[in-house]
Amino acid sequence: KAGVTQTPRYLIKTRGQQVTLSCSPISGHRSVSWYQQTPGQGLQFLFEYFSETQRNKGNFPGRFSGRQFSNSRSEMNVSTLELGDSALYLCASLRGDQSTDTQYFGPGTRLTVL
């Protein structure tokens, strides 16, 4: 079974630009969540989508948004990039309908904002 895939793997942007990251979950998984990892703040939950609906959201500004498509693929968008948005963005998938479900992570997208 193929794992979680994320594209692109690396991205360099400048302040003020916007960026879209993509995540394809494991086949059969209906839930996708996103995390931001930085040296200063560690791993922080961004949001979660299940069957195209946002089910949970972390404490991030409105510049961070996401969506999920009918095939469970998800995108997250960051508008008006700031230097502090430089981070590893990790996507995780799980079936989403059991409390014992395990999240499986993708390789991440490393975003650098100059």
Add this chain to the structure above:
Amino acid sequence: AQKITQTQPGMFVQEKEAVTLDCTYDTSDPSYGLFWYKQPSSGEMIFLIYQGSYDQQNATEGRYSLNFQKARKSANLVISASQLGDSAMYFCAMRERNTGFQKLVFGTGTRLLVSP
């Protein structure tokens, strides 16, 4: 309040020895799950082991076992017979029922270095 605490920023172990990575947690939710993930330098988070709050026995997965002490709110990871490939960051994480199935709260991690 810190929900997941990993007090060991770094740990060293020799190949073939066992090592314990500490994790304590804080929650008032009776239903929760505890996870350990490994993150090599490549960045990908690799799932290692899961323990549910109602599980009666400690979880085991190959060389990994979880020493779950509910009353102490600790969930330490034990790696037996360490290998060079075990060198990585290790994160303890918790998921609480009242915050939804998906939201994981992570500790700050422990960097493990296995020496020959």
